[in-house]
Amino acid sequence: MINRLLVANRGEIARRVFATCRALGVETVAVHSDADADAPFVAEADRAVRLPGHTPAETYLRIDLILDAARKAGADAVHPGYGFLAENAEFAGAVTDAGLIWVGPPAKAIAAMGDKMAAKALLADAGVPMLSTWTDADQVTGFPVLVKAAAGGGGRGMRVVREAAGLAEAVASARREAAAAFGDGTVFIERYVEGGRHVEVQIFGDSHGTVLALGERDCSIQRRHQKIVEEAPAVLARELRDRLHAAAVAAGRAVEYVGAGTVEFLLGPDGEFFFLEMNTRLQVEHPVTEAVTGLDLVRLQLLVAEGEPLPLAATPPVDGHAIEVRLCAEDPAEGFRPATGTLHRFAIPGVVGEFDPTKGLRLDSGVTGGSTVSVHYDSMLAKLVAWAPTRAGAARALARALAGAELHGVATNRDLLVRILRSPEFAAVEIDTGFLDRHPEVFTFLLPADQLPQVALAAALASAADRRAGARVLGGLPSGWRNVPAFPQFTRYAGTDGEVEVRYRLDRAGGLAEWSTSTGVSPAVTLVEATPDRVTLDVDGLRRVFRVHRMGSEFFVDGPDGAASLTELPRLPLPTTELAAGSLLAPLPGAVTRVHVEVGRRVAAGDLLLTLEAMKLEHPVLAPTDGVVAALPVPAGGQVDTGTVLAVVDPDEEAPQ
Structure with a gap:
């Protein structure tokens, strides 16, 4: 029996495992880095052990520290979560050698599937269909191809290469990223299938010889080869579903699999499918399987780890549809550049459950309002899952909840997700791994550009109401009131599309006497109500409610058609240091991993200057124009903060502007 479980992970997966443990009466132990000391998962554990340091290499990837933590806390079992050491055979073996229960597959199975090339050979013998694969770039016989990390997953280390000229750099870059994420820079190359769908099968095995398929998931919509929308069941013909399940079970039996695992396939447009990899752990997207089967997969993991047989004899029936x-x-508009900072508010309407199978809207989150999003870890904040009797119903409910969420302080991919869920192509199941490349329209903000002036007006009126609420003298008069009207009040804001200035004047009754903006878009507006956190406007006969949240000079405004963040600009701005023309600034904190050019070198627009690593991913820094590299102030290995000058390119005078 498991009495005290240590979760060797962080964030939402740690909270997810703790939730099942609480329901079963199992005590919990968290391990945490210094960066995570105040994270929600640490507070929820019965016990917590500090891992000194901030980066994964210093903390969550240290087998010795985690085993010491288990001994210190008196844990009798270890759950690896996903990521970090979850698919590390050495870690699994060390846990069992220490006399602890390992909540995962045997180290032998992890090792067999962890070497992806050996796994392909083993499973090909078991009859599982395979793609053409190479270990040497010189052996590649055709393009396009996909460079993949041999260890780990999550899309890290993946590169699509369409021409031979780009293969060497793609392999080198993939090796660096894989080494940083998994401690192993080994990569291989396989044929890339255009228009393919990513369909995976959840399998479960026990120590009594049973291996079952618990259904499948479609995870085709991806960015940077990482899944962002997942659903169960996949929309498939019955015969194809049966063949996928059979192939997945064959893969599990080939390695005598025990515990939760996922066999991933690439489904071609012609209906043929090919093995991609087997993940020997619980998947991020497991909640959609839980939603349609009613099973608690973490509970099954604990049960099997204790030596019990699976409590089901066949693939369970599917009830309804779930989308995560x-x-x-x-920031999707900036190449999915990760964002850091303080999440001032995190509220999603309509959530009926967290971290367990739920019929309705489920939230599995690693953050709460006030959490800090650091540069050290993955950018995922939470998973939101909607269940409904139909696929269309689940998509509609999920989109509505996302659109109404208050997500303040850190840029998110919320608008992109809503656009995807509401797109006609998603509704028609016209999806594959290239969906985002074919549909640039889903990258637009939910808030129409012509509504930004109304948002700025709402922020200004909420601010005025806040000033009057705190006024000690004549608090009943509207802000800016004069007996003889003269100039209107004005406020300038910086937004995602530049600056906007709003001018307004209130009458003695507090109504909106006049207003205008620098954009020239000023529809007829009547002020219905204004408080410091809520403004109701009648715009051309249509009433709109704006929720306003202020943090210093930052205003976060959530309206009926979208949200926007605005920064109030000072009326008399302080002088600033002027940057040299052609300066390229760090978009977020990180480390310069490679400098690809030298000072004095002539470059063309789009040339790779240097590579910045942040939040476990590589981010290329490209030349903005033709010119000459004038300065490279940060050497390889240097740490930088947001706004640090990374390079200066003197543009050619004849270069197009």
Whole structure:
């Protein structure tokens, strides 16, 4: 029996495992880095052990520290979560050698599937269909191809290469990223199938010889080869579903699999499918399987780890449809650049459950309002899952909840997710791994550009109401009131599309006497109500409610058609240091891993200057124009903060502007 479980992970997966443990009466132990000391998962554990340091290499990837933590806390079992050491055979073996229960597959199975090339050979013998694969770039016989990390998953280390000229750099880059994420830079190359769907099968095995398929998931919509929308069941013909399940079970039996695992396949447009990899752990997207089967997969993991047989003899029936989205701290419009900072508010309407199978809207989150999103870890904030009797119903409910969420302080991919869920192509199941490449329209903000002036007006009126609420003298008069009207009040804001200035004047009754903006878009507006956190406007006869949340000079406004963040600009701005023309600034904190050019070198627009690593991913820094590299102030290995000058390129005078 497991009495005290240590979770060797962080964030939402740690909270997910703790939730099942509480229901079963199992005590919990968290391990945490210094960066995570105040994280929600640490507070929820019965016991917590500090891992000194901030980065994964210093903390969550240290087998010795985690085993010491288990001994210190008196744990009798270890759950690896996903990521970090979850698919590390050495870690699994060390846990069992220490006399602890390992909540995962045997180290032998992890090792067999962890070497992806050996896994392909083993499973090919078991009859599982395979793609053409190479270990040497010189052996590649055709393009396009996909460079993949041999260890780990999550899309890290993956590169699509369409021409031979780009293969060497793609392999080198993939090796660096894989080494940083998994401690192993080995990569291989396989044929890339255009228009393919990513369909995976959840399998479960026990120590009594049973291996079952618990259904499948479609995870085709991806960014940077990482899933962001997942659903169960996949929309498939019955015969194809049966063949996928059979192939997945064959893969599990080939390695005598025990515990939760996922066999991933690439489904071609012609209906043929090919093995991609087997993940020897619980998947991020497991909640959609739980939603349609009613099973608690973590509970099954604990049961099997204790030596019990699976409590079911066949693939369970599917009830309804579930869709999950990964809400990430990133800016899709800027190449999915990760975002850091303080999440001032995190509220999603309509959630009926957290971390366990739920019929309705489920939230599995690693953060709460006030959490800090650091540069050290993955950008995923939470998973939001909607269950409904139909696929269309699940998509509609999920999109509505996302659109109404208050996500303040950190840029997220929320608008992109809503656009995807509401797109006609998603509704028609016209999806594959290239969906985002074919549909640039889903990258637009939910808030229409012509509504930004109304948002700025709402922020200004909420601010005025806040000033009057705190006024000690004549608090009943509207802000800016004069007996003889003269100039209107004005406020300038910086937004995602530049600056906007709003001018307004209130009458003695507090109504909106006049207003205008620098954009020239000023529809007829009547002020219905204004408080410091809520403004109701009648716009051309249509009433709109704006929720306003202020943090210093930052205003977060959530309206009926979308959200926006605005920064109030000072009326008399302080002088600033002027940057040299052609300066390229770090978009977020990180480390310069490679410098690809030298000072004095002539470059063309789009040339790779250097590579910045942040939040476990590589981010290329490209030349903005033709010119000459004038300065490279940060050497390889240097740490930088947001706004640090990374390079200066003197543009050619004849270069197009």
